[in-house]
Amino acid sequence: MADCRILIITNRDDVTADAVVGELTRRAAGEVVRLDTADFPGMLTLDARLTPEGWAGNLGGVAQLNLEAVGSVWWRRPGEFHLPPEWPDDARAFGASEARAGLLGVIGSLPVRWINHPAADAAANYKPRQLAEAARCGLAVPDTVITTDPDRAREFAARHGRVVYKALGGGVAREDGRRHGVPTTLVGCDDIDEAVASTATLLQQYVPKAFEVRLTVVGDRMFPVCIHAGTDATRLDWRTDYSALTYRTDEATPPFVARGVREFMARMGLFFGAFDFAVTPGGEWVFFEVNPSGQWYWLVRRTGVPLVQAMADALQEGIGG
Numbered sequence: 001m002a003d004c005r006i007l008i009i010t011n012r013d014d015v016t017a018d019a020v021v022g023e024l025t026r027r028a029a030g031e032v033v034r035l036d037t038a039d040f041p042g043m044l045t046l047d048a049r050l051t052p053e054g055w056a057g058n059l060g061g062v063a064q065l066n067l068e069a070v071g072s073v074w075w076r077r078p079g080e081f082h083l084p085p086e087w088p089d090d091a092r093a094f095g096a097s098e099a100r101a102g103l104l105g106v107i108g109s110l111p112v113r114w115i116n117h118p119a120a121d122a123a124a125n126y127k128p129r130q131l132a133e134a135a136r137c138g139l140a141v142p143d144t145v146i147t148t149d150p151d152r153a154r155e156f157a158a159r160h161g162r163v164v165y166k167a168l169g170g171g172v173a174r175e176d177g178r179r180h181g182v183p184t185t186l187v188g189c190d191d192i193d194e195a196v197a198s199t200a201t202l203l204q205q206y207v208p209k210a211f212e213v214r215l216t217v218v219g220d221r222m223f224p225v226c227i228h229a230g231t232d233a234t235r236l237d238w239r240t241d242y243s244a245l246t247y248r249t250d251e252a253t254p255p256f257v258a259r260g261v262r263e264f265m266a267r268m269g270l271f272f273g274a275f276d277f278a279v280t281p282g283g284e285w286v287f288f289e290v291n292p293s294g295q296w297y298w299l300v301r302r303t304g305v306p307l308v309q310a311m312a313d314a315l316q317e318g319i320g321g
Contacts, residue, residue, distance in 0.1 A: 005030035005069060005319040009107075010076035012036055016297040017076055023312040030319055033065050038079030040103050041095075048106045055106045067106070072113040072318025074311070075121060077293055113271070113318030115218075115311070116292050120269035124292040127168050127202070131287075133267050139260040139287040143205040150196040153203055157189045162206035164236070184237035207278045207286050212238060215253060215275040216296050217265060218310040219317075222258060225299050226251045226279075247303050257285045264290070271314070 006024065010017045017034065024032050035044060048057035048067060059065040081099040083092040108118055116124070124130065128146060135141050145156045146168070157163045167182035186206065209229075216223045229235040230244040238245055253261075257277070265273060274294025278286045296307050 005071045006032045006315050007065065007070050007073045007107075008032065008034040008076060008315075009073065009078045010034065010036065011038065011079045014077060016295065017074070019297060019300070019308045020074070020311045020315070023308050024315065027312065027316070029312065029316050035059065035065070036079050037100075037103065038082045040081055040099055042082055042084075046103055046106065054111065055109055067110065070110055070112050071320065072115070072315045073107070073110065074115045074315060075118050075293070113314070115271045115314060117269065121292045124268045124270055124273075124290065127166075127289060130268075130290055133264055134260070134287045137260040137263040137267065139257065139264065140284055141287050142207050144202065146200055146202050148197050148200060150192055150194050153192045153196045153201060154189045156203055157187065157192060160205045163187055163203045164206055166202050166204060168200055168202050181239060183240050186236060208280055209235060209278045210281045210283075211279055213251065213275075213277040213279060213285070214296075214299065215261065215277060216294070216299070216305075216307055217261060217270075217273045217275065218307070219271055219314050220262075221310050222253050222261070223299075223305050223307055223310070224251050224253050225249055225303055225305055242298070247299070249303050249305055251279075254285060268292075272311075 006029065008017055008021065021032055021034060024030075040046070045060040046057075047060070048055045050056075056068050058067060081096045081103075083095040083099075085092075087095065104118055114120075131141050131144055143160065145152065147153055147156075163186075165185045165187050187203070212227045212229070214225050214227060216225070226248040227238050228246045228248070229238050230246065231241060233240045234244045261273075261275060265271070268290075270290075270292055272292065274291045274296055276288040276290070278288060280286065299305050300307050
C-alpha cells in the first residue's frame with residue numbers, strides 16, 4: 001500500500017483542485033490522493049480501527065489511502081454520498097447518514113492540517129454568525145435585520161431608504177443537486193409584502209460602492225483583488241455577469257481590516273476564506289460575507305494572483321515539506 005501525504009477531498013470536475021494537484025506534482029511534493037465523497041460507499045471502501053492514538057487503517061479505491069500517513073487535508077467541494085437509486089427512500093437516507101457520520105467522523109478526527117475542517121466549514125456557512133463575528137472583530141458591517149415580520153421589514157426599509165434582499169442560504173436546489181444562486185435584489189417599502197412571514201428574510205442597508213474586493217485568505221497570507229463592475233446589475237451583485245467585470249491587484253488591505261480578518265479566521269477556526277468587501281467612495285471597507293470554500297481560480301486566470309502556489313505551499317507545510 002502506498003503512503004499518502006496530502007489528501008484532497010473534492011468533486012471530479014473541480015478545475016481549482018486540478019491546478020493545485022498539478023502544482024504539487026510539478027514540485028514532487030510527495031504523494032497526493034484525491035477523492036470524492038460521492039464515491040462512498042460504492043467505489044470507495046473504509047476499513048478503520050480505533051487505536052490509543054486515534055483511527056488507523058485505510059480507504060480503498062482507485063488509490064489506496066493510509067490514514068496514518070496523512071499530513072494535510074484540503075476539504076474543498078465534494079459531492080453528496082451516493083447510495084443505489086433502487087433502494088427505498090428511507091434506506092437511502094439512512095445509508096447516506098451512516099456514510100457521512102462514519103467517513104467524515106474518521107477522517108475528521110485526523111490530527112492534521114485542515115483547509116478547512118468540515119465542521120468549521122459548515123459552521124462558517126451560516127451568514128448570521130458570519131455577520132455577528134465580523135462585527136465582534138471590529139469589521140464594518142451593514143445594518144442588517146433577519147425577520148419574519150413584514151411590518152418590521154417595511155420599517156427597516158423606510159428608515160434606510162434603500163435596502164437589499166440577500167438569500168441566507170446557498171440558493172435554490174435544482175433537480176441535478178446543484179444550487180442556483182439568488183442574486184442580491186434592491187427593494188423598497190412597496191416591494192415588501194406578506195411573503196416575508198413565510199420564512200426568515202434578510203434585509204441589509206444598501207452600501208454605496210466605489211468597487212468591491214474579493215480578499216482570499218490562505219493561512220497568514222492575504223490576496224486582495226479589486227472587482228470593478230461595468231453595469232448597474234453587476235454593481236449591485238457582480239456574480240450576475242462576469243464578462244462585465246475588470247480587476248486590479250494593486251490595492252493593499254488596510255491594517256485594521258487585516259487584523260479583523262485574522263481575528264475572524266481564528267474565532268471561526270478557518271485556515272482558508274474567500275471574503276467579500278465593498279469599498280465605499282470614502283474608502284471604507286465594509287464586510288459582506290465569507291465563503292469558507294469559495295471559488296478563486298477564475299481570479300488566477302484573470303489576474304495571475306499566486307493562489308495556486310499559496311494553496312500548494314499550505315498543503316506542503318502540513319506534511320513538513
